[in-house]
Amino acid sequence: MVSAAKAQVQESVAGSTSAKATTAHVDTFARDHLPARELWPDFIFTRPELQYPPRLNCVSHFLDRWVEEGRGDAPCIISPDVSYSYGELQALVNRIANALVNKFGLVSGGRVLLRSANNPMMVATYLAVIKAGGIVVATMPLLRAKELAYPIQKAQIALALCDGKLADEMDKAKEIAPALQRVAYWGTAQPDGLEALIADQSAEFAAVDTASDDLCLIAFTSGTTGDPKGTMHFHRDMLAVCDGYARNVLRARQDDRFIGSAPLAFTFGFGGVLFPMHIGASYVVLEKTSPDDLLAAIERYQATVCFTAPTAYRAMLGKLGTRNISSLRKCVSAGETLPKATFDAWQKTTGLKLMDGIGSTEMLHIFISATEDEIRPGATGKPVPGYEAKIVDEEGRDVPPGTLGRLAVRGPTGCRYLADERQRKYVHDGWNITGDTYVMDDDGYFWYQSRSDDMIVSAGYNIAGPDVEAALLSHPAVAECGVVGAPDEARGMIVKAYIVLAPGAIGDDTLVVQLQDHVKREIAPYKYPRAIEFVAQLPKTETGKLKRFALRQMAQAQAQEHA
Structure with missing residues (x-):
């Protein structure tokens, strides 16, 4: 027997017109390698704004419609080197799309690897591939050849478009990834460079008539728990994250100017392109995205909506005295847990509430958050309208x-x-199991505890590493920290903290005791770090996330050395 709730979900999926659409893909490799349908999660389209037609090319919505509505002169991309209106960006995208089809032989469904730091050409190639019916596989700019070869072979990618500054590792990847047949570079001023290849192409290009459930993006995870996983997303997904989170939670305006630090190859970063283009707003694209660079750009370009990670907000706090960021009106925090101490300090200094959110590469973007007037500091929030969430054993x-x-x-x-x-493993009975440990309170707010594999079990107690990190970060001597479980003969595991000190702090035994006592005062005493090690830096992913698995490996190796 099917439950009423299950029946409603099935009905919403069956009623979605996209389910009846016929693929436009000539190259069906990606579609053929989707999971078996019975392994998919349930999809819900019950809200009016989530009703999508059977035929949909998302670039028509994000770019072409603004030109058709007479807003072609409105600002779109802004960067230190070059800026584009919606009309100018459309012309560039169309020339690239024509070159993809006419000179590179791209057919709908073909995968194209993109490799670049955040810049306008990265955005243009991203949109052009999708408009031409292709599937984007965007990669982080710091990946090495071996790391690039994996997605190339996994997704059978024949073509790559790459910033010329990153040619060395791209060329090496081509040598070890036989699927890759051609690489075109931009920014080289060479006769075979991308700019030269698109120069004679038309600025007109009709978006390929794709189905709303045709694939347009394969986003690979960071691979912190094994080989990276290729997460597959449809044209309708690009709109769904905008019609869900951006429309109902973020609530930005057409006169807003977005800015962020996450790589465009990271789905959190790409949201900083989709969200403004969804409403005809503008956005700043930066190649250099350190806290100093971000602050300078906010001031220079009068940005109003900022997307970055909690660590960046914390780093910017000490630099606000030299910058005027009064243009900001909304600040989104995601990518890792937001400590309450950071939320409080940012609000006290700027008057703005950090809008926390959790998303995943698998889900494309944020699915739990809270509007500014419903934020409870320390809680991630409630399910974004259109999503459902629960806690399971x-x-x-x-x-x-x-x-x-x-x-x-x-x-x-x-x-x-x-x-x-x-x-x-990720999908169970129609639900996406994200790998996060949470608690839901009586009011339906979700409180982050840990990644599921970050839970420290010490002498029978379950201790979430981020809980201890938040307590440590509220001490002025701590600039950054990572907390993991370290093997211990007596207790099974003990809490161990790796700490980067704030300028002027001295990492001696006295400070160790002070920090331990501080944690005991901030949270339950049994959670205090029984071991503390001061380090110059913490291991992080390219997106700035703490690599707790690397810290766990360090803790295990150190325990074995002293055994």
């Missing part, structure tokens, strides 16, 4: 409010891995 059974468990979510987007058995 290890067997997938619902648990009552106040109970620690695994976060499960479903909505208009969801996990579909490219030919990967780990699909069975």
Whole structure:
């Protein structure tokens, strides 16, 4: 028997006109390597704004419609080197799309790897590939040849477009990834460079008539827990994250100017392009995105909406005295847990509330957050309209409010891995199991505890590393920290903290005791770090996330040395 809730979800999917659409893809490799349909999560399209037609090319919505509506002269991309109106960007995108088809032989469904730091050409190539019916595989600029070769082979990518400044590793990747047949570089001023190849192409290009459930993006995860997983997203997904989170939670305006630091190859970063283009706003694209660079650009370009990680907001706090960022009116924090100490300090200094949110590459963007007037400091928030979330135990059974468990979510987007058995682990009974440990309170707010594999079990107690990190970060001597479990003969595990000191702080035994006592005062005493190590820097991913697995490896190796 099908439950009423399940029946409603099935009805919403069956009623979605996109389910009846016929693929426009000539190259069906990606579609052929979607998970078996029974392994997909449930998709929900019950809200009016999430009703999509069977035929949809998302670039027509994000770019072409603004020109058609007479807003071609409105600002779109802004950068230190070159800026484009919507009309100018459309002309560039169309020339690239024509070159993709006429000179590179791209057919709909073909995968194109993009490799660049954040810049306008990265945006233009991204949009051009999708408009031409292709599938984007965007990669982080710091990846090495071996790391590039994996997605090239996994997704059978024949063509790459790359910033000429990153040619060395791209050329090496081509040598070890036989699927890759051609690489075109931009910014080289060479006769075979991308700019030269598009120079004689028309500025007119009709978007390929793709189905709304045709693939347009394969985003690879960072691979912190094994080989990267290719997460597959449809044209409708690009609109769904805008019609869900951006419309109902962020609530930006057409006169807003967005700015962010996350790489465009990271789906959190690409949201900084989709969200403004969804409403005809503008956005700043920066190649250099350190806290200093971000602050300078906010001031220079009068940005109003900022997207970055909690660590960046914390780093910017000490630099605000020399910058005028009064133009900011909304600040979004995602990518890692937002400590309450950072939220409080940012609000006290700027008067702005950080809008926390959790998303994932599998879900494309943020699915739990809160509008500014509903924020509860320390809580991530409630499900974004259009999504449902709950807490389940290890067997997938619902648990009552106040109970620690695994976060499960479903909505208009969801996990579909490219030919990967780990699909069975991420999706359970129609729900996406994100790998995060949460508690839901009686009011339906979700409180982040840890990544599920970051939970420290010490002498029978469950201790979330981020909980201890938040307490440590509220001490003035701590600039950054990472907390993991370290093997211990007596307790199984102990809490160990790796700490980067604030300028002027001295990492001696006295400070160790002070920090331990501070944590005992801030949170339950049993959670205090029994071991503290001062380090010059913490291991991080390219997107700025703390690599807790690397810290766990360090802790285990150190324990073995002293055994």
